[in-house]
Amino acid sequence: MARAIGETATLPGTAAGASQQLGRAVAIPVLSLLALVALWQLLAWLAAEPRLMPPPAAVFARMVAEARSGALFSHLGITLVRVVASFVIAMAVGIAIGILLGRVRFADAFGGPWLVFFLNLPALVTIVLSYIWIGLVETAAIFAVAINKIPNVAVTLREGARALDPALAEMARVFNVPWPRRLRHVVLPQLAPYVAAAARSGLALIWKIVLVVELLGRPNGVGFQIATFFQFFDVAGILAYALAFVAVVQTIEWGLLQPVERRIARWRR
Amino acid sequence: MAALRVAIEEKRFPAVGAAPEKHVLGRVHFAAAAGETVAITGPSGCGKTTLLNIVAGLDGDFRGHVERPPSGRIGYVFQEPRLLPWRTVADNLRLVLAGSREEQEQRIARILAEVGLADARDVFASRLSLGMARRVAIARAFVIEPELLLLDEPFVSLDTPTARRMRLLLLELLAAHRPTTLFVTHDLREAVTVADRILVLSHPPAEIVADIAVPLSREARSDESAVEEFRLRLGDFARLLEREGTSA
Numbered sequence: 157m158a159r160a161i162g163e164t165a166t167l168p169g170t171a172a173g174a175s176q177q178l179g180r181a182v183a184i185p186v187l188s189l190l191a192l193v194a195l196w197q198l199l200a201w202l203a204a205e206p207r208l209m210p211p212p213a214a215v216f217a218r219m220v221a222e223a224r225s226g227a228l229f230s231h232l233g234i235t236l237v238r239v240v241a242s243f244v245i246a247m248a249v250g251i252a253i254g255i256l257l258g259r260v261r262f263a264d265a266f267g268g269p270w271l272v273f274f275l276n277l278p279a280l281v282t283i284v285l286s287y288i289w290i291g292l293v294e295t296a297a298i299f300a301v302a303i304n305k306i307p308n309v310a311v312t313l314r315e316g317a318r319a320l321d322p323a324l325a326e327m328a329r330v331f332n333v334p335w336p337r338r339l340r341h342v343v344l345p346q347l348a349p350y351v352a353a354a355a356r357s358g359l360a361l362i363w364k365i366v367l368v369v370e371l372l373g374r375p376n377g378v379g380f381q382i383a384t385f386f387q388f389f390d391v392a393g394i395l396a397y398a399l400a401f402v403a404v405v406q407t408i409e410w411g412l413l414q415p416v417e418r419r420i421a422r423w424r425r
Numbered sequence: 426m427a428a429l430r431v432a433i434e435e436k437r438f439p440a441v442g443a444a445p446e447k448h449v450l451g452r453v454h455f456a457a458a459a460g461e462t463v464a465i466t467g468p469s470g471c472g473k474t475t476l477l478n479i480v481a482g483l484d485g486d487f488r489g490h491v492e493r494p495p496s497g498r499i500g501y502v503f504q505e506p507r508l509l510p511w512r513t514v515a516d517n518l519r520l521v522l523a524g525s526r527e528e529q530e531q532r533i534a535r536i537l538a539e540v541g542l543a544d545a546r547d548v549f550a551s552r553l554s555l556g557m558a559r560r561v562a563i564a565r566a567f568v569i570e571p572e573l574l575l576l577d578e579p580f581v582s583l584d585t586p587t588a589r590r591m592r593l594l595l596l597e598l599l600a601a602h603r604p605t606t607l608f609v610t611h612d613l614r615e616a617v618t619v620a621d622r623i624l625v626l627s628h629p630p631a632e633i634v635a636d637i638a639v640p641l642s643r644e645a646r647s648d649e650s651a652v653e654e655f656r657l658r659l660g661d662f663a664r665l666l667e668r669e670g671t672s673a
Contacts, residue, residue, distance in 0.1 A: 323507050330481050330501045331521040331569065341520055345511040423511040423549040 210392040219396040227381075228400055235370065235377040236404060238294075239363045242301035246358060249302065250309025251351065257310060258317020274307040279365050287373045297369045304365050309354040316350030348420045356413060363405055427456035428605040429480070429573060433489035435630075436475060449475050450487070451630035457622075459494075459572075460603040464616035467626030473609040474504070476631075477575050480607060494573050500566030500604065502579040506558035510551035514542065514561050517550055518568050536568040539601070540594060556587045560594070567598055574604040580615065592618050593647055600643065613659060617641070617652050623659075 193212050203209035210218075222228035257264045257271070283300040290296035320343065328338045370379025378397050385393035436450035449472035457463045465473055478484040480491055481501055493499070508517050515533050522529045537543045540560045550558065559579060566574055579595075580588040596619055599606060610616050616623045617639055625635040637659065645651040 323503070323505065324509065326483055327501070327503065327507045328520075330483060330499055331565075332497065332499075333520055337520065341509060341512060341516070345509070423551050 207389065208391055210395065215392050215395045215399065218392045219400055222393075222396055222400075228397070231376060231378050231381050231397070232400060232404060235363075235366055235379065235401065238298060238301070238366045238369070238377065239359075242298045242305065242366065243355075243358060243362050245298065245302040246305035246309055246362065247351075247355060250306045250354065251313050251347075253306065254310040254313025254350075255317045255347075258314040258320075264314070271307050271310060274303070275311070279304045279368065283365075283369050283372055292373045294374075297366075297374055300369055301362055301365050305358055305362055308361065309358060312350050312354040312357075313347065316347045320346050345420075352413070352417050352420065356409070359405060359408065359413070363401065367401075427492075428459040428461075428494050429457040429607075430492040431455050431476075431480060431489075432491070433476070433479060433487055435489065436472065436479065436484075436487040448630040450479075451632045453489075453626070453631065453633060455624060455633060455636070457605050457607070459605055461622065462599055462606040462608060462620045464608045464610060464620035464623045465626065466610055466613060466616050466623060467631060468628055469611060471626045471629050471631040473611075473626065474577055476626075477501075477577050477607060477609055480573075481575055494605065496572050498569050498571045498573070500569055500571030500574045502559075502562050502566045502574075502576045504577045504579070504581060506550075506555075506562040508550040508553075508558055508561055508565075510549065513547050513549055514553070515546045517561060518565055521565055521569055532568050536564045539567075539598065540564045556583055556591070559583065559591065563591075563595065563598070567602055567604075570602065571604045574599075574606040576606065576608045578610055580610075580612075588615075589649075595619055596643070596646060613656050614652055617655050617659075618646050 196212055200206070200209045200211040206214060219228065253267070257267050279300075282303050286296040286300035286303070290299065324342050324346075328342050333342070366377070367379035367382065370377035371383040374380055378401050381397050382394050385391075385397075431453060433450055433453040435448070435452075438447040438449060440446040453476065455463070465476065467473060475484065479487055480493070481499055482491075482493070509520065512520070514537070518533045518536065519529055522532060524532075533546070534543070537546055540563060542557065542560055542564065545553065545557060545561075550561065553561065563579065566576075576595075580591050583591065592615060599619070608616070608619055613623075620639055623635075623637045623639060624633050625637070626632070627634045639655065641651065641655060645655075
């Protein structure tokens with residue numbers, strides 16, 4: 157786009173440019189979300205059927221009511237505990253398997269087909285089989301979610317382990333760097349971007365699977381609530397719980413994952 | 426008594442895919458006295474880096490024998506600096522140091538002062554210029570007080586004045602710390618400046634074709650014209666290196 161000379165053009169890097177950039181970085185997502193709410197309002201108005209397509213204000217009012225009664229927080233809390241437990245297990249096991257497959261050729265040749273099998277196994281199948289084999293208990297729920305996520309983490313970390321720089325490994329060997337130090341300063345920083353990618357996609361996937369697990373076999377949690385509301389065609393309740401949980405997950409992303417990632421990437425130019 | 430004894434009979438790299446097997450090193454026998462600096466030069470591709478990796482113990486797949494100093498304290502300055510970009514200069518040095526935290530800090534401060542990088546202590550290695558990164562790599566090799574120091578063309582791709590400053594810095598560090606040193610270079614001027622002795626390798630399978638003593642004083646080594654004069658006396662070898670280098 158051509159600009160006339162003399163027209164005020166804020167340059168990137170100047171204070172005004174920076175605040176303008178920041179403004180744009182915040183303004184566009186906010187506008188985009190407002191547009192989504194407006195679209196929802198429009199659809200609700202067109203549908204003219206508040207029970208099946210409640211407007212945003214009704215869903216918000218419902219959220220407040222559920223929060224006041226305490227039900228919202230109790231179910232959110234239980235679901236969150238399940239998400240965190242299966243997330244931690246899936247990351248720990250997946251990282252270990254991924255590094256093994258990325259470093260040991262035989263393990264990769266042997267374990268590769270297993271990985272493909274589990275990657276393609278539908279989540280619903282592992283959930284149902286876990287409940288049948290282990291019983292309708294918490295262990296089965298968390299196990300089923302972890303089994304669903306482990307292959308994704310392993311595949312990502314396998315790439316990371318393959319990309320480890322052999323030149324740095326040689327350096328550490330010549331200088332006799334003890335292996336715990338090697339792991340902490342040489343290996344893990346190289347894997348950090350892969351761990352971050354796995355964590356991010358992991359959180360998004362896991363909380364969705366947890367809801368299915370709860371719907372199929374737990375007596376509480378957001379998924380259980382949604383199943384109950386489903387039986388009464390209570391769309392406002394379904395949306396209230398779903399939005400509340402989206403907000404929680406987004407808070408974890410902004411408040412925890414992104415700051416950690418920024419800290420890890422501090423050394424980059 | 427020799428601090429380093431190298432007796433390589435043969436080193437081959439096996440065929441990989443379409444690339445045929447390579448017979449890199451033939452019979453390479455030499456020894457270095459404690460504190461001696463030996464330059465190794467030869468046409469490009471003659472296996473100089475391979476020789477260093479064997480001496481360092483990184484490559485065990487060869488026929489022959491290497492006797493290293495018993496302490497196992499080996500400093501290696503690679504062709505690329507090989508620093509951890511996600512750690513600071515001080516942390517890069519701390520990585521290779523044993524001992525108490527206090528002792529580590531003292532050694533780090535001392536070596537950084539010696540290489541003129543005291544101010545860069547807390548800078549991430551990713552932010553260093555190539556010349557500074559090279560100096561940190563040299564500091565890392567010296568900070569462990571190595572008994573055996575291996576340098577693989579540590580000044581390659583630096584501009585001429587920087588390379589000259591680095592040669593003089595290395596000369597000072599060698600005089601102060603006295604490790605037994607193998608210094609690989611394709612630049613005779615560099616070899617003459619730094620080394621007590623120059624070994625010239627032939628085209629692969631490489632063997633030692635000359636073992637030249639460099640009887641220059643400290644002062645003469647920091648004098649460019651004296652170095653150039655000595656290098657010219659080695660004219661035949663220089664031509665050999667150039668001819669073989671271009672045909673490689």
